[in-house]
Amino acid sequence: MDVVERTRALIREPSVSPDPGGAMSLCASWLGDLGFDVSEMSFASAEFPEVKNLYARLGTEGPNFCFAGHTDVVPEGDLAQWVHPPYDGVVDAGNVYGRGAADMKGAIAAFFAATERYLASPGGGHGSISLLLTGDEEGPAVNGTDKVLTWLEERGETLDMCLVGEPTSVQRLGDTAKIGRRGSMQGFVHARGIQGHAAYPERAHNPVPDLINVLHAFEHMVLDTGNAHFQPSNLEVLDLSVGNDRDNVIPGEARGRFNVRFNSDHTSAELIERFEQRARAIADNVTLSWRVSGESFLTPEGALSAAICDAVEEVTGAVPELSTTGGTSDARFIHRMCPVVEFGLVGQSMHKINEHVAVADLHHLVDIYERILRRALRPQR
Numbered sequence: 001m002d003v004v005e006r007t008r009a010l011i012r013e014p015s016v017s018p019d020p021g022g023a024m025s026l027c028a029s030w031l032g033d034l035g036f037d038v039s040e041m042s043f044a045s046a047e048f049p050e051v052k053n054l055y056a057r058l059g060t061e062g063p064n065f066c067f068a069g070h071t072d073v074v075p076e077g078d079l080a081q082w083v084h085p086p087y088d089g090v091v092d093a094g095n096v097y098g099r100g101a102a103d104m105k106g107a108i109a110a111f112f113a114a115t116e117r118y119l120a121s122p123g124g125g126h127g128s129i130s131l132l133l134t135g136d137e138e139g140p141a142v143n144g145t146d147k148v149l150t151w152l153e154e155r156g157e158t159l160d161m162c163l164v165g166e167p168t169s170v171q172r173l174g175d176t177a178k179i180g181r182r183g184s185m186q187g188f189v190h191a192r193g194i195q196g197h198a199a200y201p202e203r204a205h206n207p208v209p210d211l212i213n214v215l216h217a218f219e220h221m222v223l224d225t226g227n228a229h230f231q232p233s234n235l236e237v238l239d240l241s242v243g244n245d246r247d248n249v250i251p252g253e254a255r256g257r258f259n260v261r262f263n264s265d266h267t268s269a270e271l272i273e274r275f276e277q278r279a280r281a282i283a284d285n286v287t288l289s290w291r292v293s294g295e296s297f298l299t300p301e302g303a304l305s306a307a308i309c310d311a312v313e314e315v316t317g318a319v320p321e322l323s324t325t326g327g328t329s330d331a332r333f334i335h336r337m338c339p340v341v342e343f344g345l346v347g348q349s350m351h352k353i354n355e356h357v358a359v360a361d362l363h364h365l366v367d368i369y370e371r372i373l374r375r376a377l378r379p380q381r
Helices: 003-011 023-033 101-120 145-154 208-219 268-282 303-316 359-376
Strands: 037-041 053-058 064-070 095-097 128-134 161-164 176-178 183-192 234-241 253-262 286-294 321-323 340-342 356-358
Touching (some): 003 101, 023 101, 064 359, 095 101, 101 356, 101 359, 128 145, 161 303, 161 359, 183 208, 183 268, 208 253, 208 268, 268 286, 303 340, 303 359, 356 359
Parallel strands (some): 064 128, 161 340
Antiparallel strands (some): 037 053, 053 128, 183 253, 183 286, 234 253
């Protein structure tokens, strides 16, 4: 199977997060055919509830080069708006259409095609090749890659370098690779008041102004001005909720929610303390709670990013920009174990109706991934 047929086969296995469908099993079968030692982590187990993950390795010696990605996809949306059914993997006018084509079943198919070509050609390198696949990247990312890494650590398994196949390219294949990401955390504000009659405000305490004042202060805090690798950190208010449908009742509580995307100037713990102090200075009836999705990280330029840049330039004629923009990815977990860089297809259509990827880009991505393998696993002199 070439990369296009593999992409189509994966698309035809619906795997809306966290349901693995048949996509993960299909990958396990392909890996077995290539001689990999495959470990499937059942979504029915206590360790990985509701999620299916996979780790496979070929070889026992270092360095261990890992391809990482996810087989889960987002829901397809309005079926009537798709020019082709989202799970048919139709090839039309030079594109493969289907949910997950760009994010990121096309890249997973390229993992396999590049590995197969690398193994079949003479003069291979040294070390091992591994694949880490999760079904929990588009979901809460609690029982996916993070837990697989813990599973690896408990078994003494290490990754020496990792390429995550997220669709990092912006306008054309190879224009961007990601060497880091900003951290992300959700903040929840709860303002408590005293419910009362709207005609007797002296007998009540309205928590809505307190909530607004705290969020207004948060929005106007200058967290930083950015640095050499990252754009400035930012806070965005996402929701305000009072739940009061009465015309004559002052509410007893009000809630708000916000998101902070923060760069490498901060840790989540430092920012949380900063916001807590600011809130206490404004109102003593406001409490905050937090959910941290991931810390900011940066992979310094080195052998992995050089291998990627050289391979991309050979195939496309251009050197990718090494960027840290965008949202979070599973690279935030992998960073704790080894250098990690994200590189993959053009992401313009990801998560959209009529998601698609160019057939030519799939073939070129295989060329790039194979060259990266050769550079990363080249015998040391």
